[in-house]
Amino acid sequence: MLRSTSKWLAGLAVAGAFAASVATASAEPIKIAIANFGEHPQLNASIAGFKKALADNGFVEGKDVVYSESNTSFDASLVPQMIAKLQSEHPKLIYTVTTPVSQIAKKALAGSGIPIVFTAVTDPVAAKLVPSWDAGDTGITGSSDLQDISAILTFTKKLLPNAKRIGIPYNPGEANDVALLDKVKAAAPAAGFEVVPVGVDNVNDIQQRIASLAGKTDVIYTPASNLLQPAIPAVAAAARQAQIPIVNSDDAAVRNGVVPASFAVNYEQVGENAGKIAAQILKGADPKTIKPSVPAYKDHAPLINKTVLKAFGAEVPASLADCNCFTK
Secondary structure (H helix, E strand, C coil): CHHHHHHHHHHHHHHHHHHHHHHHHHCCCEEEEEEECCCCHHHHHHHHHHHHHHHHCCCCECCCEEEEEEECCCCHHHHHHHHHHHHCCCCCEEEEECHHHHHHHHHHCCCCCCCEEEEEECCCCCCCCCCECCECECCEEEEECCCCHHHHHHHHHHHCCCCCEEEEEECCCCHHHHHHHHHHHHHHHHHCCEEEEEECCCHHHHHHHHHCCCCCCCEEEECCCCCCHHHHHHHHHHHHHCCCCEEECCCHHHHCCCCCEEEEECHHHHHHHHHHHHHHHHCCCCHHHCCCECCCHHHEEEEEEHHHHHHCCCCCCHHHCCCCCEEC
16 A cells, blocks of 8 residues: 555646646747748838737737847848748747748748748739738748838829929849839829839949939839848939939938928838737648738828928928928
8 A cells, every 4th residue: 555655646746747847848838930021120020020019919028938049231132041941940930021031931841831921012913922911831921111102102193293204213033122113103194103113133233223313203112122222322322413302211311310291101000910910820720811911001201301402402391391301
């Protein structure tokens, strides 16, 4: 009897130790990998928004979740290596920032069981990340940074009432840029604009390509391009020399005195939209059943730098004098 009791107590001890180890294991924070293309205010804001939304949904950093972040300084050739490194860390989910990173991750992680939530992707359908705007794909969905093109053109016409031709620099090799150009072409006639596109596929060609717009366009709109935005000072320098005002997709360049104006999406909100989706997936939802999110009109805002606008050869019109959208 004593021996049986001893065995029973020993069994309880083993069971208790096992339960404790399971409890400890279950208490381990979830690991999320973040694959970013490079350091940039918009992209960094989308990461901050992503983390905020997860925290708001019960996934507190350091307690419930830990992040492993990496970027390639906008070198596309290094993205496969970055994805492979993050995959080897066995994350519960991977957050991919920009279209090129998301496209490579989708291919590399196919069949891995690691869900992908993308962000800063203008058109995930054109980029073949999802089959439509109404659903995700197997193991992948996310948030778009698709701007309200009609609103951008309306603001541009208010800022420069006499402008009739709008130049659109874009990278022909980037799906985001091509998709946005198509949308501008579709919306431009209703806003009273003729579209003048100029392809730029190398930062070394920026000065020459922007200079080529002199006399051909009255204003330039620079999209959220992974090639153009990191090089916006070079774009602005060439446009200023040609006296062509710029409306940018990123307000940081306006605040920094680089370009005259912007009509921009709030990238922290874009990241929050992605974080809400990630929270659903971590709680058991199938990415395929979650449609990509799109910024609402209220997630956009205009910004004007009067001094810089004047340096580009234009003045703030009376219609925008009380817009409460100026920065020093």
